[in-house]
Amino acid sequence: MSDYSQLIQHADWQHSMETVPSFVSSWLNLSSSLTATLTQTFGEVHVSVLSESWITFLNDNERRFFPKKAARFWCREVMLKNQDTPLIFARTLMPDSLLAQHIELQQLGNRALGEWLFMRPDRIRQRLEWTQDQATGLYARRALMQIGQESMVVAELFLTPRIFTRTIK
Template sequence: MSITTAHYLLQAHWQTPSDLRLQPVQSSWLLETDSLTARLKSRCRHFRVQMLSEQYYPLPERLQAQLAGAESALLREVMLHCDAQVMIYAQSWLPVSTLAAIEPLARLGDQPLGEFIFRHPELQRGPIEVAVLDATALKLAAPLAEQAVWARRSVFWLAKHPLQVVEVFMPEVYQL
């Protein structure tokens, strides 16, 4: 992935879930309020996080307001695999100020972000927004049979320190 993918996701038409007609199986994944990592792990024998990239960037203007005025952040991109099948592409914007305050976030490596944040005693989550994305515009590693894929995003607050997570759901996830 690349900053190009990140900008594509920033430009997506994000909406509140109530504005869309979601199928029940889509709703169950897109509107999941607990950890997707835990849900995936419960439905497969072998779960794996594949690190795609981890780089610091100036925060795009669209994210600065959402992330408490932060100016730069670590952009972390991973694929979540379930039994050797890619299920979710996840992208996290972790502001430098958040990393300084919650230092373990800066050294997750191939550990799931969800495992860390959902154990944090002061976790708060902002509203979930959803979007339909053009699968070819994402330039994912493997071509998708579907033309469109669903994604969600939300801002998490850990002890008043923000981070944004975007998750793109591969069609196979709905079979779990």
């Protein structure tokens, strides 16, 4: 498990963005596809899969998003890169009940999750949280996404402050 994964799993997540600078909060509050926005802003973005596997343990920080007692979760960790520069580390958790309905999520390969997620008319972002790691200064966001009656959690760690120098609309 990567240090980035550990950082996301054990972060002190916040709800209010009152203390977040506006040039950062515009990226954290983005409601459209992060991958698509990065592509529009920086040029071609590649998805590199770091790991995909079933896991049976979630810490309390992640488990609270899943009120149903799922036995296992599909965990997908990827890096979004522009050329060779890492921009985003993403960790997605999907309960087995969601995968039973959408097996294609296990077959994304190097395609961005957003390609699938933002085509869904039944997608609702129910919750958005953010954190800033005290040791590195890196910002992250995580969202609880509802797809029909099922949920997934998508957490994204912004790996370079360069992202926040670009204004998005």
